[in-house]
Amino acid sequence: MRVLVLGGTSEATALAALLAAMPGVEAIMSFAGRTRAPSAPIPLRSGGFGGAEGLWQYLEAEGIDVLVDATHPFAAQISRNAEIAAARGNIPLVILSRPGWTREPQDRWTEVPDMAGAAAAIGRETRRVFLAIGRLQLAAFEAAPQHYYLIRTIEPIAPNLPHHRIIAARGPFDTEAEERLLRDEKIDVIVAKNSGAAAVFAKILAARRLGLPVIMVERPAEASGVGVRAAHAAEALALILGHGPRAALRGV
Template identity: 55%
Template sequence: MRRILILGGTTEASRLAAALQGQPAILSYAGRTEAPRAQPVPVRIGGFGGAEGLARYLRQEGIGRVIDATHPFAAQISRNAIAACAATGVPLLALQRPEWQPGPGDAWTRVPDIAAAARALPRAPGRVFLAIGRQHLAEFAGLPHHFLLRLVDPPQALPLGRVSVEIARGPFDAAGDTALLRRHGITLVVAKNAGGAGAEAKLAAARALGLPVVMIDRPALPPRAVVGAVDAVLDWLHADLGL
């Protein structure tokens, strides 16, 4: 039986790995988290070397199906997966959370990307919960705000002059995030529209406290098959591979 490659890094990827325990599946991490959770299937860590490297890996490892369960903002690996699967003829399915949608009481400003989020911040100094991870912080360097970051791993260095860091791993809840925003005197939240329940608590907290949110839209990707639940992935695999 040909192997199943899960491109991971999300809660959904871990749930899929658990559902495929005992099957010929492998879970791949990019390696940005220093201590990922233990998984019930074999794990590889690190990049593939672009679309060509991923295509080579698919051929060499006898991969028969690819599930892209990466973070919605991990656009480059998703683009590489689309190209590599097209080049090799390996079927690809994306497992992706539905986007968050604003509800009553929300005060969102939607922006297309990180740079636009930085431009959308007020000119007057404030206290901003910058809930975007650690990869694109340089876009906010030089702005007059005090930033709060919540990271999984302690950072080595940060490009921000005025910053507080909380080390924590989700999922989070609304009560805890409301207390977090109050404790740091947050006046505005910047978030990526990642979707899912694990990180939605900050939006509930912002709503409860009447805080504005700058919401960054997901990057656009080429067309691909997408499902929103692990069960839908299993149905696809059962139909194609007889699992």
């Protein structure tokens, strides 16, 4: 059985480890290449495919039996391409997506649909904002240049924001350290994406402890409903193994 894992998350790496230990399974993990490539126990492919058409051509050329979408919950375009390519090639699609964070009674969340909504939700009055959203959507906050932005990213960036400071760091983060950071920087509000990742949840816990407001960007709406969903790597593995090589299934 040949399996392609569209990766970029800790769940993808965990699934790769399980697949590597399975006899009779050849798996490869594809990584978008926007940040430093992760280590993986299976062969790693870096870079895009050229949209849904390019992905479908790759699936056909490589004889992929099962496609796994284990990308970031906010990688909406990649997920749409996966659904289109899987449907066109009649290839089983397994979607490995961790659950989102759940608001607790003591949380002060303002939920918004996108980054433009987040920028607007900060308000007109100048505030000190902790942007913990990565680097790809920072341009949305150019519409609110009056604020001071503390920006944490993995890769170097040069945002077009007049008042900012960059922190280069990769999770997991410690809750106590996050509290100290928020206090030392006199942060008024946090902007975060509801990724559901345990490695970066500490900032949400720190905000809860300090009573700070969080502008929470909701996940993109799920697309067509193609594929079956798994919440963790072991569940995804069971779904993958439930399919055989496509060559063995022809005519069934």
